[in-house]
Amino acid sequence: MIEVKLWAGLRPLADNQSVVRVEARTIREMLRKLEERYPGLAAPIRGQVAVAVDGVIYRDDWSRELPEGAEVMLMRRLAGG
Amino acid sequence: MSLDTTLQDKAFKSVGTRPTRPDGVDKVTGRARYGADFNMPGQLVARVLRSPHAHARIKSIDTSKAEALKGVKAVITSADLPDLSNGDEGLFATLDNCMARDTAKYDGHAVAAVAAIDEKTATAAMKLIEVDYEILPHVVDVDAAMAPDAPLLYDTVFTSGIEPAPTTPSNVANRAELGHGDVEAGFAAADVTVERSYKTEQTHQGYIEPHACVASCNPDGTAELWVCTQGHFVYRQKCAELLGLEVSKLRVTSSEIGGGFGGKTHVWAEPVALALSRKANRPVKLVMSREEVFRASGPTSATSIDVKIGATRDGRITAASATLRYTNGPYADMWAELGAMTAFACYDLEHVKTVGYEVLVNRPKVAAYRAPSAPMAAFAVESAVDELAAKIGMDAVEFRIKNAASEGTRSSYGPVYGPIGIGPTLQAAKDHPHMNAPLGPNQGRGMACGFWFNFGGQTCSDLNINADGTVTLAVGTVDVGGSRASLSLVAAEELGIDYQDVKAVIADTATLGYNDMTDGSRGTFSSSMATISAARNAIQIMRERAATMWDIPVEDVYWEDGHAHAAGQNHGNRAPLSVKEIAAEAGNTGGPIAGHSELVADGAGVSFATHICDIEVDPETGSSRVVRYTVIQDAGKAVHPSYVEGQYQGGATQGIGWALNEEYIYGADGRLQNPGFLDYRIPVCSDLPMIDTQILEIPNPNHPYGVRGVGETSIVPPLAAVANAVSNAVGVRMSHIPISPPRILAALADAQDG
Structure with missing residues (x-):
């Protein structure tokens, strides 16, 4: 079971929860299950999120495996210069 | 992604050396082709008509007189760039920024454009376009825009991120809050507190090359664009979406780039040039003037x-909070x-809270600028940190070392850090001779982290082994800071051949798979991963070809030092085959040899830097001069150390300019008063000392060679x-950037008045 922390802007789309628990082996599976449970998250998940796994920020590699007990956070996808 | 990105324990031969850059000769002899250097037969010249008002409703635009002028081939308004955004707010903002619809939202906002046979005709035609404006109240200052009685840019914006949702519109588009712990409890535990307000003024990226492109739309629906950009694949995507073109039918070629720094990650002129070309059925060149670039x-x-x-008296921070208000221009x-x-983010904080407000104003649409938004926040925080250290009588570096984030720290933006480099950069600053060098009269020293x-991002590259055994490397990340040299070094390293035998080029959008832009410090980080992957794929093919040439199983062939070697007792007496020897036989061993790679380069890792600055201030005139400057930053592994140093020096220079001189100055009418390099002063070589650099190499565990991005972080500490240096020199805390001579004199006068 993975605990996923949501940034404040996402919480209203997920029954105002700041932490959501899902059973998932990869980032892709985690995002899919979040979207199934909270359809309102579908729009931000398409292109607005990055996922921090144990402090490393992933923006594209949704195949990345989630280690048991990993700290997982959804973050805003960032701009760069 | 097939590439194993785990850090390898590797002794480097090419990586870490400093060969001459392949684009250097062309650049210093003037042969290099920048955006404005491309030309086509029958090409027209484009000019853009811009709003002279900060905020005005466009009641009507009459283009008939301009269209009737001899030599004018097309005039466009927003009607020629219809809204195809389909509810995508970001795409609509880009469209509206390229060509205003019903309202001009800032001084310089495009309202119409002309394509004519020459510049003189285009300029004359612009003057014949009649725009009927209804001038609206405007606001350009961030604090004024947040006031309850501020003129509104929209009556449809209700601040998001606030519960309950506001019922009245405002210029604040969003409120975002981050942090953890209980800051009030943390402040209650503090022995000493510093609380201060800061301002920074708007600056431009200041790239020397203005935006320039040539667009050519054909009647069959195909189009080409030659353009100065940080990301031609992204420009292709955006232009196709804005103009309703099929992506495959728009071919975009990037020119050499005379600086971007984030400013060439967004389209401005390109959709306009394409729309003009589509209407005129001729190629169109559009080059922005410096004034247009600024406005x-x-x-x-x-x-x-x-x-x-x-903080406590023994130097431990107990809590930290910040409220940050940033102008966004007219688009959230x-x-x-x-x-x-x-x-x-540099600190280990038990209690921290930050709140950000996105503020809409009648200024140009904000674009990314090198580590966007971080320098201003660092200015405010690092100023307060310095002041707090002084208040408790602690050395500024020691205070930071005591409170620095490290592995296991919960970052202020949320996740817990893995191994990070802030501690080593601070320790290197403490140990650096610069920190203990004597200061002269009227000089002060400041440091900041x-x-x-x-x-990283989506990345694709092709590595072709040519018939003579030389290598052509095609990448899709625009070379902004010397990446063709760096990536050639990486290809040479992986293949085991000489740097001179590799030629890297930037492929156009029709000849390589999609690549994200060169932004986020990702160019060398990402494309080196793709290059390593492509080289390994090419090596696999060369092993197979060597096996064919020797007529032995491929499992008995291994690759080392640029050669295929036969392994084992049965084949051990064979002379190794070089890349050249394998390439020479390619036609009869299976055809051309190439390695391809398509991947997403994630795992870039966060980046830290510490800077030290000595400055001399003339107390009579307020004039200041940087006399010594040192940059310390972690590069993971410096692929080409000279270009890493160049990034450090360039970022520091831009930050120094921002800190001391650069600012957009608006008149009461909301018009920009200084849209030129004479009145908007960026530092030039003669203004600065040689900027010292110290490259730390703490390998990135998520890259085969340990590489980290280095392009952006160096602009974060300088403000x-x-x-801090000026404040220490004059004995007055400077809280308004830029710290120009008038502001220094005013601060000194205030201090004298008591």
Whole structure:
């Protein structure tokens, strides 16, 4: 079971929860299950999120495996210069 | 992604050396082709008509007289760039920024454009376009825009991120809050607290090359664009979406680039040039003037920031908070939120809270500028940190070392850090001779640290082994800072051949798979991963070809030092085959040899830097001069150390300019008063000392060679380092950037008045 922390802007789309628990082996599976449970998250998940796994920020590699007990956070996808 | 990105224990031969860059000769002899250097037969010249008003309703535009002028081939307005955004707010903002619809939202906002046979005709035609404006009240200052009685840019914006949702519209598009712990409890535990407000003014990226492109639309629906950009694949995507073109039918070729720094990650002129070409059925060249670059492209946010930090007398921070207000221009984005994320990222804080407000104003649409939003936040926080250290009588570096984030620290933006480099950069600063060098009269020393995220992204490259055994490397990340040299070094390293045998080029959008832009400090980080992957794929093929040439199983062939070697007792007496020997036989061993790679380069890792600045201030005139400057930053592994140093020096220079001189100055009428390099003063070589650099190499565990991005972080500390140096030199805390001579004199006068 993975605990996923949501940034404040996402919480209203997920029954105002700041932490959501899902059973998932990869980032892709985690995002899919979040979207199934909270359809309102579908729009931000398409292109607005990055996922921090144990402090490393992933923006594209949704195949990345989630280690048991990993700290997982959804973050805003960032701009760069 | 097939590439194993795990850090390898490897002794480097090519990586880490400093060969001459392949594009250098062309650049110093003037042969290099920049955006404005491309020309086509029958090409027209485009000019853009821009609003002279900060805020005005466009009641009507009459283009008939301009269209009737001899030599004019097309005139366009927003009607020629219809809204195809289909509810995508970001795409609509880009469209509206390229060509205003019903309202001009800032001085310089494009309202119409002309394509004519020459510049004189185009300029004459512009003057014949009649725009009937209804001037509206405007606001350009970030704090004024947040006032309850401020003129509104829209009556449809209700601040998001606030519960309950506001019932009245405002210029605040969003409120974002980050942090953890209980800051009030933390402040209650503090022995000493510093609380101060700061302002920074809006700056431009200041790239020397203005935006320039040539667009050519054909009647069959195909189109080509030659353009100065940081990301031609992204420009292709955006232009196709804005103009309703099929992506495959728009071919975009990037020119050499005379600086971008984030400012060439957004389209401005390109959709306009394409729309003109489509209407005129001729190629169109559009080159923005410097004035247009200032008024209508870039810039970064102006900010207003409040910081409060508390600490115990023995130097431990107990709580920190910041409220950050960033101008966005007329279109909402996440610039303040980025500032809120980065503000306290250098520190290990039990209680921290940051709040960011995105503020809409009648200024140009804000664009990314090198570690966007982080320098202003770092200025405010690092100024307060310095002041707090002084208040408790602790050395500024020691105070930071005591409170620095490290592995296991919960970052102020959320996740817990893995191994990070802030501690080593601070320790290197403490140990650096610069920190203990004597200062002269009227001189002060300041230091500051800074943070930036860095990222990777979608990346693709082709590595072709030519018939003579030389290698052509085609990449899709625009070479902004010497990446063709760096990537050639990586290809040479992986293949085991000489750097001179590799030629890297930037492929156009029709000849290589999609690549994200060169932004987020990702160019060398990402494309080196793709290059390593492509080289390994080519090596696999060369092993197979060697096996064919020797008529032995491929499993018995291994690759070492640029050669295929036969393994084992049965084949051990065979002379190794070089790349050249294998390439020479390619036609009869299976055809051309190439390695391809398509991947997403994640795992860039966060980045930290510490800067030290000595400055001399003339107390009579307020004039200041940087006399010594040192940059210390972790590069993971410096592929080409000279270009890493160049990035450090360039970022520091831009930050020094921002700190001391650069600012957008608006008149009461909301018009920009200084859209030129004479009145908007960026530092030139003669203004600065040689900037010293110290490259730390703490390998990135998520890259085969340990590489980290280095392009952006170096602009984060300078605003604060300079401000701390000036404050120490004059004995007055400087809280308004730029710290120009009038502001220094005013601060000194205020201090004297008591």
